[in-house]
Amino acid sequence: MKQVLKLTEGTGATIMSIKPDKKERSPNDVDRLVGRNVRRLRTERGLTLVDLSAALKISHQQLQKYETGANRLSAGMISNLSEALSVPIETLFVRPGQPARGRSRSQSGALDALRQQGLFCLERTRSESTLQKMVDILKILASKP
Structure with a gap:
C-alpha cells in the first residue's frame, strides 16, 4: 500500500491519505478465473448477460x-453470483480440470455439472x-437403475 506523506515544519510527518497502488487494484489471475467460471456457468444455464445482470x-x-x-470482484459480488447461479462459492474458484475440494476427479465431472443444472432449474x-x-x-x- 502506498502512503502519501506531508512534511510540516516542527511537527514532523503526517499522513495525508493512503491510496493503494494502481497495481493493487487491478484484476488478478483469481479475478479472471472467477470471471471465466461465471461465464461458463451462465452459458451452461442458458442465461444471457441481461438475464444474469x-x-x-x-x-x-x-x-x-x-x-x-x-x-x-468483491466478496459480496462473488456471494451474489454464487446464489444467482445456484452453486457453492468454491465452484467459482475451481480451475479447469481440477476436481471440487474433497472429491475425486470421477465424482466431480459431468455428474456434478448436471446436478447443478438440475438444481438451478428447480430453484x-x-x-x-x-x-x-x-x-x-x-x-x-431416480428409482430406475
Whole structure:
C-alpha cells in the first residue's frame, strides 16, 4: 500500500491519505478465473448477460467486465453470483480440470455439472404445481437403475 506523506515544519510527518497502488487494484489471475467460471456457468444455464445482470441488479456491461476479468470482484459480488447461479462459492474458484475440494476427479465431472443444472432449474421454478410435477418425475427417474 502506498502512503502519501506531508512534511510540516516542527511537527514532523503526517499522513495525508493512503491510496493503494494502481497495481493493487487491478484484476488478478483469481479475478479472471472467477470471471471465466461465471461465464461458463451462465452459458451452461442458458442465461444471457441481461438475464444474469438483472438478477444481480447490475448492468450487463458490468457483468461483462467481471466475466472478461477487466474488473475486480468483491466478496459480496462473488456471494451474489454464487446464489444467482445456484452453486457453492468454491465452484467459482475451481480451475479447469481440477476436481471440487474433497472429491475425486470421477465424482466431480459431468455428474456434478448436471446436478447443478438440475438444481438451478428447480430453484427458478415459481409455480408450486410445476415444481411438484418436476419432483414427481425426478423421483420416478431416480428409482430406475
